[in-house]
Amino acid sequence: MRRFLLRLTTTVRDLMAKKVDLDGILEDLDATTTHEGLQQITERVRDAFGIDHIVYHWVDSAGEQYGVGTYDDVWVQRYLEQGYLRTDPVIIGCYQRFHPVDWKRLDWSTRSARIFLKDALAHGVGNQGYSIPIRGPNGQFALFTVNHNCEDEEWAEFTDDHSRELILMAHYFNRKALEFEPDRGPEKAQTLSPREIDALTLLAIGYSRAQVAQTLSISEHTLRVYIESARFKLGALNTTHAIARALSCGLIVV
Amino acid sequence: MRRFLLRLTTTVRDLMAKKVDLDGILEDLDATTTHEGLQQITERVRDAFGIDHIVYHWVDSAGEQYGVGTYDDVWVQRYLEQGYLRTDPVIIGCYQRFHPVDWKRLDWSTRSARIFLKDALAHGVGNQGYSIPIRGPNGQFALFTVNHNCEDEEWAEFTDDHSRELILMAHYFNRKALEFEPDRGPEKAQTLSPREIDALTLLAIGYSRAQVAQTLSISEHTLRVYIESARFKLGALNTTHAIARALSCGLIVV
DNA sequence: GCGGGCCTCCCCATTTTGGGGGAAGATGAA
DNA sequence: TTCATCTTCCCCCAAAATGGGGAGGCCCGC
Structure with a gap:
């Protein structure tokens, strides 16, 4: 029942x-x-x-x-x-x-x-x-x-x-x-070059510039060019800002 | 037809x-x-x-x-x-x-x-x-x-x-x-204190430590305590890393 | 084939961060 | 109550990052 x-x-x-x-x-x-x-x-x-x-x-x-x-x-x-x-x-x-x-x-x-x-x-x-x-x-x-x-x-x-x-x-x-x-909605995405993405990604996971340069097997000076270029593209005031923007825009992933 | x-x-x-x-x-x-x-x-x-x-x-x-x-x-x-x-x-x-x-x-x-x-x-x-x-x-x-x-x-x-x-x-x-x-699954939810969130958020939008301190009306030394504390909580190697992690974890939004 | 973006390298002076200390009151939870 | 966390303040100094220059080679699309 x-x-x-x-x-x-x-x-x-x-x-x-x-x-x-x-x-x-x-x-x-x-x-x-x-x-x-x-x-x-x-x-x-x-x-x-x-x-x-x-x-x-x-x-x-x-x-x-x-x-x-x-x-x-x-x-x-x-x-x-x-x-x-x-x-x-x-x-x-x-x-x-x-x-x-x-x-x-x-x-x-x-x-x-x-x-x-x-x-x-x-x-x-x-x-x-x-x-x-x-x-x-x-x-x-x-x-x-x-x-x-x-x-x-x-x-x-x-x-x-x-x-x-x-x-x-x-x-x-x-x-x-x-x-x-x-x-x-999402903003229009800037495009970063592969090297710029590499650079920002490694910086975002805590590497110092020296470490990033070594990891990418390039000179630190070269690395700086990438970072500056990325900063410029993203309209960022400094590296941290660039990382934040790149993350927000989904250009890099951590 | x-x-x-x-x-x-x-x-x-x-x-x-x-x-x-x-x-x-x-x-x-x-x-x-x-x-x-x-x-x-x-x-x-x-x-x-x-x-x-x-x-x-x-x-x-x-x-x-x-x-x-x-x-x-x-x-x-x-x-x-x-x-x-x-x-x-x-x-x-x-x-x-x-x-x-x-x-x-x-x-x-x-x-x-x-x-x-x-x-x-x-x-x-x-x-x-x-x-x-x-x-x-x-x-x-x-x-x-x-x-x-x-x-x-x-x-x-x-x-x-x-x-x-x-x-x-x-x-x-x-x-x-x-x-x-x-x-x-969600990792142990890191909780950041309000001040830590303020500090990281402002850093993420490109402010320097001096600017952040001024904006928050606190001394730069105090600010550093927050940043270091946040870094520690997030297991971050440096400020940029902390920002990246906080963003990824949705603890701050830019 | 030419302009433009991309990748690579270099110097120097200045600014910003990081790491090591220590200390107080206020609040709220066990 | 006691302990933990949050907030605020201070010192000194070394290490790292930044800004502003310049320069050459490569590859792509127009």
Whole structure:
């Protein structure tokens, strides 16, 4: 009997899961051209999935950021004002992860995390959550989060059923966000000569000029020409700056 | 008549598209516990999609990397030996992008790109390709690529039909690869203090120590303490190295 | 075949960094 | 409370990096 029930609920759950019109959502997402449109889609997705909130937002050392979602404005304001970006365990935890993570698996033990949690719950954030980290070149980082107020089992079922849809939606939201904020896109890449790349790469891994010169079997004077040339091309003020720019632009990899 | 044919092929295509048993593939992918198993799945995916090749691989400056795919061993060897990691336009292009990209949109105009292309085609790599960049914390970067030998229209159809499946597979392959190579997982998260971040960030944008000290309104001696402390934490040999590591690890953003 | 980028080599004076010390208060976690 | 971390300040001096010159050969594309 128990097994039968289990099978039954599974079937019902599957039927429910199928009801989410993912294709329709993704197509509309693709067709959206405004921030408001995206905002509306978040509400639609929330309703389609039958959960309390979905949110997509940039995370960024500076304050400037982009976000859409179904959170209350009061909470968004408070989040920013309180600088929760720095203490939010979801962000801290996701920042070090590759994969989607259930909030239960994060570290909520620090004092600041507990303060944050209490405040979040008070503002309507669900006790259950699931966040997907999204990364881009130059360290860009964004989060796509769904959350809800329910028991563990129900939530586990939900995330099991919808993890794939959520991954896809995260991608599509991210794509849109980038469209709306074109500045975030990569800059035009300068081309460095092979020797310049060699030189900067070795410098970036901590070699001194003498070591680099020896490694490349060239004189230190020659090496300097490369470095200066690279600096010039990158519009860098000094070697460190050149390395930083080359790394940011993906011209070298460490 | 033409429209009819178009509609017919579209329908057939839709049917074909549906035939790919994505759920089955993803489940098996999830259940795989060995590199060999993953390798076999790549072949299965290739056949299921009816294309020439699929490949998942890490990209990193060092030679050590992880990869599975359907490429010929000879080509893989050659790729590594020739250091194509540095010249492959797919890698260079994807490194700067957020989103999946069709190979046609990459820059194949440089000399080294043309040399690479010729060599690749000679080794059975398709003339059409589609690559999905995948990123993790600390600058980890991987690529999931499908490629095939066919006309532009056919390829455009294929990528249109399957972009979502491909995104999901990229995710799942990445997850598995991380399981097999746990070392790649996030290293112990180095935390830099706010002042250290300030210091490294300003250095990374080309300021000299004197300028940084002035900007932060601290003595240059104090600044040095931060830099040295950051260097120590990052295991860096010098300031430039520290900047490079901090950037790679996403601890600072320029 | 010519201009332009690339690779290689050299000097010298000045500026910037690095390494070795040591020390204080403030904050927050175990 | 105690310990750890963060922040701030100071000394001296050697080693390394930088800036600004100049110069020749090679290879590529226009």
